[in-house]
Amino acid sequence: MWLSFFWILYFAAWVYYYGDTMSSLCFVHSDGETFISADDLRINLWNLEISNQSFNIVDVKPANMEDLTEVITCAEFHPTHCNTLAYSSSKGTIRLIDLRQSALCDNHAKLFEEHEAPGSRSFFTEIIASVSDIKFARDGRHILSRDYMTLKLWDLNMDSGPVATFQVHEYLRPKLCDLYENDSIFDKFECCLSGDGLHVATGSYSNLFRVFGCSPESVEASTLEASRNPMRRQVADPARPARTLTGAVRRGGENTSVDASGNSCDLSTKLLHLAWHPTENSIACAAANSLYMYYA
Numbered sequence: 001m002w003l004s005f006f007w008i009l010y011f012a013a014w015v016y017y018y019g020d021t022m023s024s025l026c027f028v029h030s031d032g033e034t035f036i037s038a039d040d041l042r043i044n045l046w047n048l049e050i051s052n053q054s055f056n057i058v059d060v061k062p063a064n065m066e067d068l069t070e071v072i073t074c075a076e077f078h079p080t081h082c083n084t085l086a087y088s089s090s091k092g093t094i095r096l097i098d099l100r101q102s103a104l105c106d107n108h109a110k111l112f113e114e115h116e117a118p119g120s121r122s123f124f125t126e127i128i129a130s131v132s133d134i135k136f137a138r139d140g141r142h143i144l145s146r147d148y149m150t151l152k153l154w155d156l157n158m159d160s161g162p163v164a165t166f167q168v169h170e171y172l173r174p175k176l177c178d179l180y181e182n183d184s185i186f187d188k189f190e191c192c193l194s195g196d197g198l199h200v201a202t203g204s205y206s207n208l209f210r211v212f213g214c215s216p217e218s219v220e221a222s223t224l225e226a227s228r229n230p231m232r233r234q235v236a237d238p239a240r241p242a243r244t245l246t247g248a249v250r251r252g253g254e255n256t257s258v259d260a261s262g263n264s265c266d267l268s269t270k271l272l273h274l275a276w277h278p279t280e281n282s283i284a285c286a287a288a289n290s291l292y293m294y295y296a
Contacts, residue, residue, distance in 0.1 A: 084098060
């Protein structure tokens, strides 16, 4: 019965945003009574007991739409503080807001962004910097973000830049023109963290997903394929062949089995959705019409 009620609210939110694209739907885990929905321009707060009304808490729509420079891409509540919310944008920024400051949170408490290196900007810089997903770690201190090329781990106490960056498919960088022409550059990959906060994961093309160790001393990284034989496409350090989710290759290094030109990458098979079990070391991956579970 509760699940049916949830779906009623879900579709109520969808109807409310009719004509827009819903980018996020997230429960406030710490109170169990409220959740948020987000589209390109707004974030709304919903209560499970009030199905016909929501409360607008973030609105980035300018008075003149010609002045619009960025859109909301994802929103996530803090796992333990129900007053704290993070949302990402198409400009690669993550904003942390405190709902206690005002009813409409026009100002952020903290801004997380990585500054560009001088002379590195190109036509694709802003496109690939767009954040497609963010996730809080269970401890609430870190945020994991995914843009087109990388995973980034942020410390809420350090807004000067990410504490770690993981290259997901760097071999595609020379192919950005082709990826732009076929719209693959706009694919939205999700990310996830293990319950203990020691590993992060995200998807890629050819139904591959990457798993990285994110502790300061870790050099772990693995590439697996979402298939009946996940080790078929895996490449690891020959000195230490990987046999689990946490099999090791060079941290942040690229999968050497993929040709530098990217020709062996199948853009039609992409692993966009995955989730890590909150307490167990297992990952669920959605590829095409199948769901794969991995446990280590």
